[in-house]
Amino acid sequence: MRIDRAESFILEVPIGGVIADSMQSVTKLEFVGLTVHTDAGIVGTGYTVTVGFGGSVIRNVLDTLYIPELPGKDPCHVKDIWRQLYYGKAHWIGRAGATTMAQSAVDIALWDIVAKAAEQPLWQLLGGARPAEVPIYNTHAGWLNYSVEQLVEEAAKLVDQGYPALKVKVGLADTHEDLRRLEAVRQSLPEGILLMADANQTWDLMQARKAARLFGGLGLSWLEEPLHPDDIKAHRLLSAGSAVPIALGEHVYTTHAFRDYIESNAVDVVQVDVCRVGGITPWLEVAALAHAANLRICPHAGDLMQVHQHLVKAIPNSWMLEVIPLWDRGPFRHQVRLAEGKALNPVEPGASSEFTAEAFERFRVA
Numbered sequence: 052m053r054i055d056r057a058e059s060f061i062l063e064v065p066i067g068g069v070i071a072d073s074m075q076s077v078t079k080l081e082f083v084g085l086t087v088h089t090d091a092g093i094v095g096t097g098y099t100v101t102v103g104f105g106g107s108v109i110r111n112v113l114d115t116l117y118i119p120e121l122p123g124k125d126p127c128h129v130k131d132i133w134r135q136l137y138y139g140k141a142h143w144i145g146r147a148g149a150t151t152m153a154q155s156a157v158d159i160a161l162w163d164i165v166a167k168a169a170e171q172p173l174w175q176l177l178g179g180a181r182p183a184e185v186p187i188y189n190t191h192a193g194w195l196n197y198s199v200e201q202l203v204e205e206a207a208k209l210v211d212q213g214y215p216a217l218k219v220k221v222g223l224a225d226t227h228e229d230l231r232r233l234e235a236v237r238q239s240l241p242e243g244i245l246l247m248a249d250a251n252q253t254w255d256l257m258q259a260r261k262a263a264r265l266f267g268g269l270g271l272s273w274l275e276e277p278l279h280p281d282d283i284k285a286h287r288l289l290s291a292g293s294a295v296p297i298a299l300g301e302h303v304y305t306t307h308a309f310r311d312y313i314e315s316n317a318v319d320v321v322q323v324d325v326c327r328v329g330g331i332t333p334w335l336e337v338a339a340l341a342h343a344a345n346l347r348i349c350p351h352a353g354d355l356m357q358v359h360q361h362l363v364k365a366i367p368n369s370w371m372l373e374v375i376p377l378w379d380r381g382p383f384r385h386q387v388r389l390a391e392g393k394a395l396n397p398v399e400p401g402a403s404s405e406f407t408a409e410a411f412e413r414f415r416v417a
């Protein structure tokens with residue numbers, strides 16, 4: 052099998068409202084990616100996601116640096132292609148950020164082809180480490196622009212829907228206000244429901260230590276992205292004195308950086324994101340590093356669950372799949388299926404990364 056051609060795209064999909072964390076407000080998502088066509092007639096799709104801007108930068112990387120390298124290559128040599136692209140034209144200007152996100156899209160598209168050629172869902176092709184369904188957690192009840200009443204109301208709805216775990220955004224100017232919001236949600240939850248908090252990088256070390264101390268009695272399953280994502284040392288210092296486990300990874304772009312976090316005891320829950328770390332190839336490397344260090348993987352839902360629903364089932368050390376259900380009927384052809392607090396096993400061949408023809412018609416801007 053050989054690659055004939057590839058074509059980039061940007062879809063701009065409104066989310067039907069406003070959601071906010073301590074870093075930004077979001078009203079739409081950009082899906083930036085490519086379709087890769089083979090001489091066997093198999094088409095693979097890969098993408099990365101932005102919160103509404105910057106997609107044209109990523110598409111430019113695809114069009115000028117990656118897509119011209121693909122024709123003639125065997126898509127089954129996906130790890131060789133990953134290495135060639137990583138150390139190729141993009142290396143001088145890249146290695147983290149837009150170039151890595153573009154490479155994520157290419158790598159996902161190639162694995163999609165490999166799984167389709169094998170007529171298997173990706174998680175089975177990758178070894179099927181967790182054939183039973185994987186538990187989920189929901190981030191959609193806890194946005195920072197919600198009032199306390201709304202937080203409690205949304206949490207109750209999600210518990211009714213069977214979610215076993217919820218995440219609430221923190222990072223307001225007054226950490227005591229964050230505490231009041233978390234306490235209100237915690238007190239409203241039935242026993243046994245897990246609760247997490249996400250600060251989206253907003254604190255310095257002193258503020259993060261204060262938050263970890265204040266939140267220490269809430270039984271949080273983790274405190275997410277308390278600090279700048281490049282500051283491994285500050286995370287190590289925080290982690291050493293915190294009763295709350297530290298989670299991060301959605302802004303960590305290389306296997307090497309994850310290794311340093313893990314070796315420094317600066318992270319407890321690894322949230323590697325397939326759309327940002329460079330795709331499935333390095334995602335699996337990070338998961339193996341975490342496994343060797345006895346750490347759990349909870350991928351950041353930067354892909355809107357489509358590829359991660361496979362990856363959490365392909366490794367032994369996944370914990371939960373993050374779910375942000377923005378749409379009843381999203382732009383994907385084979386949408387993630389949820390039931391009773393779990394993600395059901397994908398059955399279709401491939402990586403579930405394809406969009407519907409309707410989504411392309413309605414949302415394509417480039």
Ligand code: MG
Pocket residue numbers: 249251275276301351
């Ligand atoms: Mg987060």
